[in-house]
Amino acid sequence: MPNENNSGILIYAQKNRDGYIHTVFFELLNKAKELAQKLGGVDVNAVIFTSPGQIDGYKEAFSNMGVNKVFYFEDERFKNYSTEYYSKLIVELVKETRPEIMLVGATNEGRDLAPRISGALATGLTADCTGLDINENGQLAATRPTFGGQLMATILCKTYPQMATVRPNVFKVNPVNNYVQTEFIQRAVTLNGINDRVEIIEFKKNVQNVINELDSAEIIVAGGRGLKNEAGFKLLKQFADKIGASVGATRVAVEMGLAPQSAQIGQTGKTVTPRIYIACGISGAIQHTIGMENSAHIIAINNDENAPIFDIADTGIVGDFFEIIPEFLKE
Amino acid sequence: MKIALCIKQVPDTTDIKWTENNTIQREGVESVINPYDIYATELALKIKEQVSGSSITVFTMGPAQAESMLRKVLALGCDNAVLISDRKFAGADTFATGQTISRAIRTVLPDFDLIVCGQFAVDGDTAQTGPSIANFLDIPQVTYVQDIVNAEEKTLTLTKTADDGIETVRVTLPALICVMTQQFEPKRPLINGIISASKKEIKVCTMEDIGLSAEKCGLKGSPTYVSKAFRNQSNHNAQKFKMNVQDSVNLLKEKIEGLK
Incomplete structure (x- = not known):
């Protein structure tokens, strides 16, 4: 399959209910920057779902961390994560922008979301990688433990975007300021006629975190x-x-x-x-x-x-x- | 409520064998039911008890030897069992597996209300097959399920673990749930359950039975493939000390202070 997917690396920026971006995003970002260099300096972009007005609070962090483009979806409904809404909108974004690689944190949320995106795009997804690299053919080489960690397997993907999830704490955050002029692109929330079939009726925050x-x-x-x-x-x-x-x-x-x-x-x-x-x-x-x-x-x-x-x-x-x-x- | 329960047999050994294609060799390896699928089974049985007139059809994809696991689950109170088995399914990744299992459910139990899976299997540990099945059937999913709060004909209320706490959610059926809880006491099969399970017919579904083409199955139908597999080596230097209590305390103290 010819690679028409050349808009770089897209990372899912998980935002929790308190409005913080999960640290796994910054860990993935650091690794993605390294991969982007190996791919000849492609863009590293992020996608985030926010409540109205919330994006302003993140702009400085995204720029300082060196994110080239941030695609954001703004809606009252995006205070809480939704499998149905998020996967549908990310699938549209990926079809239009054609990233080469997409990375998602292997949190409970990421492990819920990523397979719905890869499934709808009919592309491959490698779970819980402990190593990500670019091989001699320019493909994402995703290494993960399998069989309870007894064996490591390096997995390649025949389709695009090549998707992978990585657990928190596997990669390190780069503490160095990596400032770029980030482009913030608001995306239309096209959810007409779709109602989330999963409704959150109660939430109890972890008392002792x-x-x-x-x-x-x-x-x-x-x-x-x-x-x-x-x-x-x-x-x-x-x-x-x-x-x-x-x-x-x-x-x-x-x-x-x-x-x-x-x-x-x-x-x-x-x-x-x-x-x-x-x-x-x-x-x-x-x-x-x-x-x-x-x-x-x-x-x-x-x-x-x-x-x-x-x-x-x-x-x-x-x-x-x-x-x-x-x-x-x-x- | 018509429930489809998806379970998997996993190798119960440290002696893993790989095929020439770097996929896992399953034949000839002793296998057990994936532990998370036991919790899924318990939850499915709990729902069956709560909603009268419910039935559970168990699905597994794997070689013929998976039949013994299906019989054990039937003995716990499940009603029917389907073995999705074909040489052409070998080497499937989570995408191809989701496609195959969803087809089998569509074929055998088209009017299902609920699909219950374990959160993940301890061999592959991807947690992707459940959501992959839900994707192919275009139904909602609830993952990391802890327990059932209420089961009705058209909705289920469940608790689930989110990254920052516990959510109670209501999902409209048909839906798929992935069960994470580790708190259920596994049930023991009843004697008459074992007897009736041994007499039940297990339906076998091949690639042709579920109407999939060879291009969509197994390794061919998988977007991902294993390019190499290698042993995981520890990089710690394994120094072992066998000393009296006081010397052990001193060593511990010295190490903690030195590394702090």
Whole structure:
């Protein structure tokens, strides 16, 4: 198929209910800038849905981050995300502007939206990529873990736009000001006769935002099955408080009711990349390690010296959490 | 309410084999039901209990060995089962899979009200097949579903996890939902359920049965393909210390202080 898609890279800018743009957008933007260079300096553009007047608040950020064009849809209805409205309007935008690549954050929202867009465009979508590159043929080479992280697969796409999602915290934000004169293009909201068949009737904001806390944590202490019970997690919390860490958990610990689902790290939970990750009573099942193996330094405490967690830890301490941590807290 | 339940068999082994085309070899590998599809099954059964006259038809796409999984789910209280199976389906990505499953549902259960899927499968972990099916059927979707609040003939009220909190949403049927919850206690099959399930006929749907052309199936019908697969190597240096408690505490302290 000849590539008539040459309007660069389009990124979905997810805006939450409070009006903040999700950090995964800035992470994708940084990576997209790198890809754009490899494609010979193509544009990096964004699409965002806003309430009326809201776009002004974002203009400076988009320019400073080096976004070439921002396509925005303005409507009262866009305070909340809507699968039906957003996918329909983005599909129209893509058909008209023909980006070569489209990137979406693999948040709950992005994972809901991206497959509807790729499906309607009959194009390919690679989920949860950990690496994005341009190959020798100028194609997007999207690398992702598969089979619980045991294997990495590099996936290519035969159609355009080549679409990919990336989890938060996989790529880094570029802190350097990258100012460009951004072009802001308002798009018509063509939703005549369409009514969203999903209606939000109630919303309860996360009281304690464990999700964001884990996302930005410099130190994380996480507990698994080896912490056995509530007392184990209480001890973990005391340990966390003492060293200024956030608390994470494995899926098993969440299923045992020892930690909230929002604290879950791994394949079915969050991906985290703190400076120090301390795994306590965690065996190191691949489903968990996939979410934390890119932490800068991993310390593991486990009384089973054959636990697989020691294979991926920088510092492995073979010992009993229930003996070591109380002693640590005494000092 | 006519419910289509979509489930998947996933390999239960660390010994993954790949074909020459770099797609996953499924034959000869021991398989289990995808854990999230157990939650989907539980939710479908819960809806069936709440809305009288409901029935559940289970769909799976895969090789003939997936039949054993279908029988287990029938034993839990599902009514019918469909195995979507054809060599031509091999190597399908989420786009081609969505196209195939949506066709099978259209063919076997054209008057469905609700499609229930697990949020994702633990092998591919894409979370894309559910929305892909919904796209091909042009029906609304609700993903990351936690629980059902109310089920009526024409609407469902559900709770779902958004990125910033919990939403309660009402969706007009027909619709597709992807179930995320980890809180249901899996049901045990009833003895008479097992007996009746073993007698039930499992309908097999091939490519011809669902009226798809070979160009739209499997690897051919997939916009994406695996160009290479390689082992994931850890870059941590795996130093292990086995010491007394005090030395362990000292090491821990030293590492945390040094890295802070």
